[in-house]
Amino acid sequence: MNLIADHLQKKFGAITAVADVSFAAEPGKILGLLGPNGAGKSTTISMLAGLIKPDSGKVQIDATTLGVGADPTKRKLGLVTQEIALLEELPARMNLEFFGGLYGLSGAALGARIAAVLELTSLSDRARDPPSTFSGGMRRRLNIACALLHEPQILLLDEPTVGVDPQSRNAIFETIEVLAGQGRTVVYTTHYMEEVERLCDRIVIVDHGRVLADDTLTGLLAGAHLGNKLTLKYDVTPDVAALAEIRNLPGVVQVELAGTEVSVSANDLGTAAPRVLERLAARGFSCQELTSRRANLEDVFLALTGRTLRDT
Amino acid sequence: MSSTFTAFRALVRKDIAIFLRDRRALLVSVLTPIVVAAFFGFLFGGTGSGDNPLSRMKVGIADLDHSALTKAVLESLNQDASLEIQELPEDQALQLVRSGKLRAAIVFPTDFEAAATGALVGTGPMPDVKLLYDPSQSMIRPMVAGLLSQHVMQRLSRPNFIGTAKAIPFNVDNVAITTGPRYNSYAHSFAGMSIQFILFMGIDAGIALLLMRQQGMWRRLRAAPLSRAVLLGSRVAGTTLIAIMILAVVYLVARAVFDVRIAGSVPGFVMVACAFALLAATTGLMIAALGRSVGATRGVAMFSVLILVMLGGAWVPSFLFPEWLQHVTEFVPTRWAVDGLDAMTWRGLPLQSAFAPTAILVGWSALFALIAVWRFNWEND
Numbered sequence: 001m002n003l004i005a006d007h008l009q010k011k012f013g014a015i016t017a018v019a020d021v022s023f024a025a026e027p028g029k030i031l032g033l034l035g036p037n038g039a040g041k042s043t044t045i046s047m048l049a050g051l052i053k054p055d056s057g058k059v060q061i062d063a064t065t066l067g068v069g070a071d072p073t074k075r076k077l078g079l080v081t082q083e084i085a086l087l088e089e090l091p092a093r094m095n096l097e098f099f100g101g102l103y104g105l106s107g108a109a110l111g112a113r114i115a116a117v118l119e120l121t122s123l124s125d126r127a128r129d130p131p132s133t134f135s136g137g138m139r140r141r142l143n144i145a146c147a148l149l150h151e152p153q154i155l156l157l158d159e160p161t162v163g164v165d166p167q168s169r170n171a172i173f174e175t176i177e178v179l180a181g182q183g184r185t186v187v188y189t190t191h192y193m194e195e196v197e198r199l200c201d202r203i204v205i206v207d208h209g210r211v212l213a214d215d216t217l218t219g220l221l222a223g224a225h226l227g228n229k230l231t232l233k234y235d236v237t238p239d240v241a242a243l244a245e246i247r248n249l250p251g252v253v254q255v256e257l258a259g260t261e262v263s264v265s266a267n268d269l270g271t272a273a274p275r276v277l278e279r280l281a282a283r284g285f286s287c288q289e290l291t292s293r294r295a296n297l298e299d300v301f302l303a304l305t306g307r308t309l310r311d312t
Numbered sequence: 313m314s315s316t317f318t319a320f321r322a323l324v325r326k327d328i329a330i331f332l333r334d335r336r337a338l339l340v341s342v343l344t345p346i347v348v349a350a351f352f353g354f355l356f357g358g359t360g361s362g363d364n365p366l367s368r369m370k371v372g373i374a375d376l377d378h379s380a381l382t383k384a385v386l387e388s389l390n391q392d393a394s395l396e397i398q399e400l401p402e403d404q405a406l407q408l409v410r411s412g413k414l415r416a417a418i419v420f421p422t423d424f425e426a427a428a429t430g431a432l433v434g435t436g437p438m439p440d441v442k443l444l445y446d447p448s449q450s451m452i453r454p455m456v457a458g459l460l461s462q463h464v465m466q467r468l469s470r471p472n473f474i475g476t477a478k479a480i481p482f483n484v485d486n487v488a489i490t491t492g493p494r495y496n497s498y499a500h501s502f503a504g505m506s507i508q509f510i511l512f513m514g515i516d517a518g519i520a521l522l523l524m525r526q527q528g529m530w531r532r533l534r535a536a537p538l539s540r541a542v543l544l545g546s547r548v549a550g551t552t553l554i555a556i557m558i559l560a561v562v563y564l565v566a567r568a569v570f571d572v573r574i575a576g577s578v579p580g581f582v583m584v585a586c587a588f589a590l591l592a593a594t595t596g597l598m599i600a601a602l603g604r605s606v607g608a609t610r611g612v613a614m615f616s617v618l619i620l621v622m623l624g625g626a627w628v629p630s631f632l633f634p635e636w637l638q639h640v641t642e643f644v645p646t647r648w649a650v651d652g653l654d655a656m657t658w659r660g661l662p663l664q665s666a667f668a669p670t671a672i673l674v675g676w677s678a679l680f681a682l683i684a685v686w687r688f689n690w691e692n693d
Binding site (some may be wrong): 012046049050051052069070071072073074075077079081082083084085086087089090094097098099100101102103104105106146147 | 314315316318319321322323325326329330333334527528529531532533534535536537538539540542690691
């Protein structure tokens with residue numbers, strides 16, 4: 001099923017949480033909604049899940065406009081909240097029975113679905129234990145399992161890996177990939193670039209409630225014209241004149257200074273790197289450490305917003 | 313079975329399962345009202361030791377003699393600052409004492425004047441004056457008997473009667489008015505303490521909803537295709553059922569250990585109990601709707617409930633309140649809950665007496681529910 005966010009806007013009093021967000025998520029694909037805290041991701045997810053009504057714009061599931069409250073269209077959606085929304089005192093199975101019941105499941109059908117989601121999330125052997133005895137990763141997996149009971153065609157995952165160890169994170173990623181492989185539409189919000197790079201077929205970057213970019217990872221990197229990145233560390237901070245000189249070198253896209261560290265983005269690092277080193281050395285700055293890497297989403301975000309994800 | 317009903321049932325079952333699973337909390341919920349009620353029952357039950365009512369005592373007079381003496385005594389009693397006298401037929405006096413609307417009633421028998429004056433000069437037996445009293449207010453009985461003797465003796469000592477009276481020329485026949493087997497002072501304290509602690513449970517249910525919102529559970533529930541009525545209604549239903557369970561266990565213990573009986577109408581008792589359970593649930597919902605932070609809400613809610621319980625007469629019987637406060641507390645729902653449970657237990661009143669408390673409790677519940685729905689913030693979770 002296609003999920004379309006069409007010019008969504010939402011204000012809370014004088015605060016604009018979402019100014020204008022539009023994108024389309026497709027079946028069998030994972031769409032990453034990337035942005036810093038406060039960018040409007042969770043409010044967007046709330047509108048996509050039918051929790052709150054947009055002030056303007058609409059959410060469409062195929063040809064149907066999504067409503068709030070008891071709208072039966074919500075049955076097609078599964079929401080995995082950022083918070084672990086479990087009944088900590090009750091066994092995992094009772095949690096699943098409860099969430100299944102919310103979608104009208106009961107009896108043998110509910111039992112079969114519980115067995116299926118427990119197997120998918122590798123929790124079958126812990127079904128009788130309460131989540132309070134689980135590790136962080138297991139609780140996250142149960143949180144996901146609860147959203148899958150009614151077999152939603154669209155899955156909304158709001159930062160589902162917060163506070164999870166790398167091993168559990170990988171297990172969650174594998175589960176999400178299986179779900180997308182089954183033809184489900186997945187929207188995945190996070191402020192971790194690595195997750196988006198690893199998982200998502202398409203990436204929507206949002207900040208201040210607006211979409212800054214919407215493309216595949218390759219498309220975003222190509223579109224930003226960032227090339228590769230060279231990082232040079234000096235004993236003293238290079239002066240403004242030196243930075244201006246290397247900024248004008250052919251092939252150099254961007255130059256940034258953080259303390260005594262100079263970051264240079266260039267299309268052709270092989271040509272640009274020796275020139276940068278040479279010019280700075282000529283001005284008396286002796287390089288202590290040099291690293292280079294390919295440009296990544298962080299660089300794209302920086303180029304688009306002028307700040308890093310972790311600045312926010 | 314419709315999917316809405318399945319969802320509603322799942323929500324209610326979840327609340328009850330969580331409540332029953334926490335054994336310690338369950339024990340405290342049931343044990344605390346029993347212990348505190350037992351204490352208050354013991355405190356107020358025995359002797360009625362010398363408390364001074366803060367208001368004028370409402371006392372009925374049934375004058376079957378219509379003599380000069382009884383008229384003079386009636387006039388004298390009317391002038392007593394501690395009494396509010398109401399003259400009425402004997403059967404009506406009995407009904408009003410039974411329903412708690414009169415503290416006591418004095419019944420002067422026919423030929424009282426003749427018999428009393430005869431007894432005073434030693435020419436005949438002493439007449440019996442019936443003193444009908446509410447056994448829950450046992451301290452009232454000696455006070456009214458004392459005042460009666462005082463006013464009769466004052467009148468008999470005046471010149472137009474027989475001169476100087478030295479001994480009381482009549483007997484006081486004390487009659488405790490209740491249809492039950494006998495008055496049990498634990499009955500009132502069990503009503504009061506049950507109401508207090510079930511209201512506390514209602515607050516806890518409201519606080520739990522605030523916590524659900526803070527912890528993201530409410531957001532998760534709202535993602536399901538459920539109407540606001542189902543989400544809020546299931547909370548009310550779950551809390552109401554828990555309150556009914558607590559009331560049932562508390563009164564079973566009260567019956568088994570303290571011999572508290574439902575001397576009146578059992579259906580009436582069930583009606584009042586269910587209406588009060590609904591009130592506790594809607595109080596919790598209103599608290600959840602109006603509350604912002606858990607800490608601040610808990611403090612304000614506890615304070616409000618304690619005031620409601622105090623004004624409802626759960627701690628100290630409301631007849632000890634000043635007259636104006638007794639009228640004011642008729643607008644306090646807990647007063648009706650206490651009075652309703654009292655009426656169906658030790659007062660032994662019929663089903664009809666449960667109608668007014670039930671209707672008023674349901675009315676307040678509806679008001680609280682309306683406020684909750686009106687003020688509930690559906691946008692910010």
